[in-house]
Amino acid sequence: MDYGLPHIGPGALRVAGRNFKVWRKLIIAGVLVHILEPLLYLVALGYGLGVFIREISGMTYLSFLASGIMVSSAMMTASFESMFSAFSRLDHQRTYEGLMATPLIVDDIAIGEIIWSAFKAAMSGIGILLVAILLGAVEGWRSLLAIPVVFLTGLTFAAMALNTTALARRWDFFQYYMTLLLTPMMLLCGVFYPVSSLPSWMQTAVQFLPLTHAIDIIRPLLTGQSVSNLMLHLLVLLVYLLVFGFASLVLLRKRLYV
């Protein structure tokens, strides 16, 4: 095992740039996905359930949901990109094998994929922000600050998911990650209802999950409320990013330098 510190260089941006060039070719489809999906969610759930829930945590259900969907969508987008897309580049497309015959190294691949996944997460965040603005679910210019936070959230979830990719031998391996981690976070961390509705032991448990903290920053940002414990939330996201980012790097080095 190579536990050397990450080598950070311009190569990571070249790896991310490769993915960007592919994405740019299909930009219409890409943008459509980032706008239509949240639109559906917000209209269906926001209006559908909004009839029963007049007010939640001092805001309309639509506003409450918009911030939840923004964060969960960042989580899903970054995770899927770092799992399914990266795995196809690692495995049957042999893209990484081709990259490694150039001056690029595995550190560039790992860091580049994480940056790229976070970029896509940020794109989805922008899509949702636009939709939420159109539906009148957002308040104030401060909501723009949500975008860099979504980017950080993307980095964190990409770094976590990349570990799965580095270990995966087959596609079904990702099913475990989704069922055991992503789905519980999606359902328990405050996307659809406030965490305070949970039994108290569960409230404590979800404090250890990064999605909870990302939502705790972004929800008040979108609705003009003040963010409490900002530093704590950022710190949790950052610790997850650094620990899992480093682990994914070590695992990818082991996987690719054979």
Added chain:
Amino acid sequence: MSERRYLAVRARGLTKYYADRCVVDRINLDIPQGCLFGVLGPNGAGKSTTMRMLQGVTPPDDGDLVVMGCHIPSQAVRARTRMGVIPQTDNLDPDFTVEENLQVYAHYFGMDAQAVQPRISELLHFVDLEGYERAHINSLSGGMKRRLTFARALINEPDLIILDEPTTGLDPQVRHQIWDKLRELRQQGRTLLLTTHYLEEAQRLCDELVIIDQGKILEHGRPQELIARLVESEVVEIHDNPRAMDVLQSIQGCRTESSGGSIYGYLHNAKSAIDLLHEQGIASLQRPANLEDVFLKLTGRGLRG
């Protein structure tokens, strides 16, 4: 120091294990600059593993390796800026067109997109893929993919080109085209390192070669020199007729080998053997000795086996 300047590759005791199995076994290599150097061996001999070690992708378990003055793997990044690689299995990027594949690859080397464009046209011309700039990778034939991989490996004007079985699975016409390109690149003063299990390829193309089997280098030399040194000059070949073995063995000075269903007799003058086999009603074929015969003598097996 002076030795380093003239050797593109210098390996001493290079070794690789997978699990407990030694797949590259303490090999030494001295590849002079400007040489078209061959590594000839059957499947599983350790050729690809050796090529990956030279690129600094596969970490060796033991030995010293210097490629173009760079210690591998510690200085592999620097070595790879001057290296071009044609992998055994194509890994062109299916998300891009022909031209985009070259552009993206140039980008990996940190080359300027504008500046590299004339080079891309030149390379597509070199491998006869003009007019296919916008074609998708999956629409290309196997031979075209190979040629594009070739062009891609040349994008950085490499001084050392590593070709891992560049012609395996291609039809003879494409194979000849690629051989011509290899000779042309050698004329330009580049060092070419080629692995193959085709004896004609090794024999016709290579200035020097090593014969490798089960991770060990068995012989090293020029193709004709190896043949002259290691086997008799003429070969009598008999297919699917076990009776021939007794006949050949009755001839003074005739060495025999068998591989698959074939029997080979090695002598310096085949005339008497041909006549004798003919008397016994056994059909035979006479030909000059080649590298396959060298390999058979060294290992007791054919190159394909």
